[in-house]
Amino acid sequence: MATLEDRPNSALLVIDVQNGVVAGSHRREDVIANIASLVEKARQERVPVVWVQHSSDGLPKGSDAWRIVPELTPRGTEARVEKEYGDSFEDTDLEAVLSNLGVGRLIVVGAQTDACVRSTIHGAFTRGYDTTLVSDAHTTEDQTAWGAPPPEQVIAHTNLYWAYQMAPGRTAGTADTKEVDFGAAS
Structure with missing residues (x-):
């Protein structure tokens, strides 16, 4: 359970799925299709969708x-x-948006895996949110020219370590798009 009091709800957090951010991203079409299916599922289940733009x-x-x-x-x-x-x-x-919605659990998707997605999942978790990263619904561009691993390795590594993230009083983890349950903690 999240460490935030009176915050029983979940929200889908869509980070930076913007033209200039994902134009050259790894598996762009697949990731956006997965995000679109989660947005539709959230709407059908009356789960708030929160859009973030950099x-x-x-x-x-x-x-x-x-x-x-x-x-x-x-x-x-x-x-x-x-x-x-x-x-x-x-x-x-x-934080004010999520508080007003009674949200204590985030389902996170978007871009860039090794920048804004990673910063946000850590930021959410340290602020007391249960935080699930959707393993096949985040992406990044190729930064190998600057010494980073290839995008598929960045994504796999982020999924690996987030699946085992732990702290008192809250949950973290990963789920594939098809496994996302907006009502259940990781």
Whole structure:
């Protein structure tokens, strides 16, 4: 159970699935299809979907690169959080949004695995949230030119260590898209 009091609900947190972020990402189409199926499932089950969008010099707010990919369409009633740092909680209203929704458990999808996704799952977990990373619904681009492992290894490593993440009073773990249960903790 999350260490947050009176927060029994789950939410799907969709991180940075923006044109300029996922354009060259590993298995882009498969990952976006998995995210789309989870968004639909969350909506059918009346689970909040929270959309996070990064802005920076390379992703100016309002630009085509900044927009959510055309395969996904946030509803006007769904929360949107704008950020400038890797951790989606840092200097944003994400915590207030989740608190207002009574959310203590996050199901996390998006991009980039080795940056904003990783920062956010750690940020959520240390803030007391039960945090599930959907193992086949996050991606990253190839950063091997700068010394990083290939994208498939980055994704596999993140899934591996998150599956065994532990701390008192909260749960972490991974689940494949088909295994996601918005009502059950990891």
